[in-house]
Amino acid sequence: EAQVTQNPRYLITVTGKKLTVTCSQNMNHEYMSWYRQDPGLGLRQIYYSMNVEVTDKGDVPEGYKVSRKEKRNFPLILESPSPNQTSLYFCASSSLQRAFKGNEQFFGPGTRLTVL
Amino acid sequence: QQQVKQSPQSLIVQKGGISIINCAYENTAFDYFPWYQQFPGKGPALLIAIRPDVSEKKEGRFTISFNKSAKQFSLHIMDSQPGDSATYFCAGSRLTFGEGTQLTVNP
Numbered sequence: 001e002a003q004v005t006q007n008p009r010y011l012i013t014v015t016g017k018k019l020t021v022t023c024s025q026n027m028n029h030e031y032m033s034w035y036r037q038d039p040g041l042g043l044r045q046i047y048y049s050m051n052v053e054v055t056d057k058g059d060v061p062e063g064y065k066v067s068r069k070e071k072r073n074f075p076l077i078l079e080s081p082s083p084n085q086t087s088l089y090f091c092a093s094s095s096l097q098r099a100f101k102g103n104e105q106f107f108g109p110g111t112r113l114t115v116l
Numbered sequence: 117q118q119q120v121k122q123s124p125q126s127l128i129v130q131k132g133g134i135s136i137i138n139c140a141y142e143n144t145a146f147d148y149f150p151w152y153q154q155f156p157g158k159g160p161a162l163l164i165a166i167r168p169d170v171s172e173k174k175e176g177r178f179t180i181s182f183n184k185s186a187k188q189f190s191l192h193i194m195d196s197q198p199g200d201s202a203t204y205f206c207a208g209s210r211l212t213f214g215e216g217t218q219l220t221v222n223p
Contacts, residue, residue, distance in 0.1 A: 004159070033211070040125060042205060042215035043160070058211075090159050102148040103207045107159030 002027045004108035006091050012114045013081055021076045021111050023091030029106075031099040032074040033058065034066065036087040037110075043090070049074055050096060081115040088112050119143050122206050122214030129221050135193040137217045139206035142187065146208035151180065151191050154203040154216075163204070164191075196221045 004025045013019055025032065033048035035058075045058030049068040063085055065077040074093075078085060089112075092105040099105060121140045129135045141149075150165035166173045166180040166189065173180045179192040193200055198221045206214040 037216075040215060042122070043213040045211060048211070092159075099211065101209060102165065103150055103209050103211055103213075104148075104162055104165070107161065109157070109159050 002106070004091055004093050004106050006089075006108040006111050008111060009109065010112050012116065014116050015082055016080050019078050019081060019113075021078075021089060021091075021113070023074045023076065023108060024072050025074075025091075025093040025106070026072065027093060027106065028071065029093040030071070030096045031105075032068065032091065032093045033099075033105070034064070034074070034076045035090045035092065036060065037090060038087050046076070046089075078113075081113075083115045086113060086115045119212045120206055120208050120214040122217060124217060125215065126218045127220070129196045129219065131196065131198060131221055131223050133196050133221075135191075135196045135200065135219055135221070137191045137204055137206070137219070138188065139190065139214050140186075140188045141208050141212075143208060143212070144187070146212075148209040149180070149182065149189050150207045151178075152205040152207060152213075154205065156202075160203075160205055193219075198223050 007022045030051045034046040035043045044060045046064050047066040049055045091108040094105045119142050151163045152160035153163040154160040164175050164178050177194045182189040201221050204217045
């Protein structure tokens, strides 16, 4: 089954404790991205990657890091989480053409993060 | 900078009614306008999409109307059902999303 998986699905942590949210896709997609979803603000892009070792900032990259060492994986790293990073996070993937031409992306199930 | 503006933020409709969600865009370079549907606890999923060379696209009870001159497009859900209760996002190409509309269809 074609899918994007994220782990963990739920995470409660404390300020300053480094964490990683994993994302994996099995569709051989070049493009992967991370979004955060907050009420009234919609989906805001954090980082995206167009291929292995190619990453770029989205609209709200501050406080986040990513890496793309393998095509299927795109982890999101919070080096020192703060309460304003409490949010619902989504990973997405697509082919390059479908992403940039048509904004057609396949989304994971989401990770709800709470930073105390 | 929000390149796609969506309204209303929330919408309550009775079963059998018509749900209408509106979006306005700024970037005239957009050439594809998808709508995503998101159920609680799930990620957004592509619902229906339209290209700017057509004024309307219909798939079942879901219709997109597109007005290129006004730079607006809308999603119409005919005969709305409780199972349609979800958050809907409009989007433009270039990876831009609207703010989302939470639709509740009462039985």
